[in-house]
Amino acid sequence: TMLRTFNVAICLSLLSLCVGQDVPSCPLTMKGVTWHFNNDTDYSMVSVPNKNLCYEQCLKTEGCRGATWQLNDIAQGVCFLFNNPKDLRMCHYCESAIAPIPVDGVCNSSDDDIIDMYDANNELECIKRCASKPGECQFYSYFGEGSVLPNKCMLLKTCADVTNAEGCPDIHSKQIQCFPPIQKECFNYKELSDVSRREDAGVGNFCDRGESESISPDWAGRSWYRVTGEAGNLIPEIQAYYQRCGTEYSGYLNDSHPENQWENKNATVCFTDGENPCAFEKDIEVTNCGTYHVYLLDDVD
Numbered sequence: 001t002m003l004r005t006f007n008v009a010i011c012l013s014l015l016s017l018c019v020g021q022d023v024p025s026c027p028l029t030m031k032g033v034t035w036h037f038n039n040d041t042d043y044s045m046v047s048v049p050n051k052n053l054c055y056e057q058c059l060k061t062e063g064c065r066g067a068t069w070q071l072n073d074i075a076q077g078v079c080f081l082f083n084n085p086k087d088l089r090m091c092h093y094c095e096s097a098i099a100p101i102p103v104d105g106v107c108n109s110s111d112d113d114i115i116d117m118y119d120a121n122n123e124l125e126c127i128k129r130c131a132s133k134p135g136e137c138q139f140y141s142y143f144g145e146g147s148v149l150p151n152k153c154m155l156l157k158t159c160a161d162v163t164n165a166e167g168c169p170d171i172h173s174k175q176i177q178c179f180p181p182i183q184k185e186c187f188n189y190k191e192l193s194d195v196s197r198r199e200d201a202g203v204g205n206f207c208d209r210g211e212s213e214s215i216s217p218d219w220a221g222r223s224w225y226r227v228t229g230e231a232g233n234l235i236p237e238i239q240a241y242y243q244r245c246g247t248e249y250s251g252y253l254n255d256s257h258p259e260n261q262w263e264n265k266n267a268t269v270c271f272t273d274g275e276n277p278c279a280f281e282k283d284i285e286v287t288n289c290g291t292y293h294v295y296l297l298d299d300v301d
Helices: 016-020 051-060 121-129
Strands: 029-034 043-045 064-073 078-082 087-096 112-121 139-143 151-158 172-174 191-194 223-227 251-252 264-271 279-287 293-297
Touching: 051 064, 051 078, 051 087, 112 121, 121 139, 121 151
Parallel strands: 191 223
Antiparallel strands: 029 087, 043 078, 064 078, 064 087, 112 151, 139 151, 139 172, 223 293, 251 264, 264 279, 279 293
C-alpha cells in the first residue's frame, strides 16, 4: 500500500470492586473493549442481567481467562467467556474483565515472599488487594471457608514453590493479571481503504488535502487512520515509485514501524518526485495496535 500526496478462573464481579472506591492501580476491568470471539473455543450466554453474574460465571468455568458483559435490551444482557482472550477491539455498551491465572497447586511461600495477610469475605476482595500493589503483588492465595484459614487473603511477591492442591482444600493460588495500558487511537480511527492507494494503481491526481479539488475519496482531514480493505494493510517502509498510488508524488514511511503492541513513535513520510526519493516530507505518528497499525496523518502542505 502506498500513501498518495499524503496520500478470570476469573474472580471478578470486578466492576463491583470499583463502585464508590478508588480504581486500582492494576486495572482489572476496562470499558468499551473486548476480544476476538473464537466460535471453537469461546462461548456466549444470553439473558444475563448484569455484569457481576457474567464475571462470576467465568469464575466457575474452567479455562475461562476473560469475560465481557454487553448490554442488550432484547436479551437483557449477553455474557461472552474467552478461553484465550486476544486481539482487543472496540465494543459498545460493554465492559470486560481479565482473569487471574490459576497456579498448578498452592503457593508454598516463605516469609520473604509474603507481603501481607488480610481478612477477606471473598476472593474478589483478595484480587483487589493484590491489584492495589502493582509491581509488588504478583500472586495471591485466597483461603475459602473450607480451608485451614477461612476467609483469609495472602498477598505474595512470588510463587516459586508450589504444593499439591489435594492436601490444601479450598485454597486458591493465582497470578494477578492487569489490563495493559492501551492506546485509544487503536479503537477510534478512520480508514484509508480506496483501491487507488495501491502501488499498482498508477498515476492519478488525488490529494490528501481538504482544500484540494481532487481530494482523495477516503480522506477526512487530520485524524488517526488505519490502512485497510483494497488499499492494503500498512504504509510501506520501502521507497515509493514516482506517479503511483493514484497520485503524482507517491509517499512511503521513511522509518520502521513500532514493534511492540501499544507502542507509539514519531516517524516521517517521504514523497518522491522521480529524482529525489524524499523531495518533501511530513511528520506523523504511528501506533502498534497488535494486529495492525494506525497513523496520525494531517493534510499535506
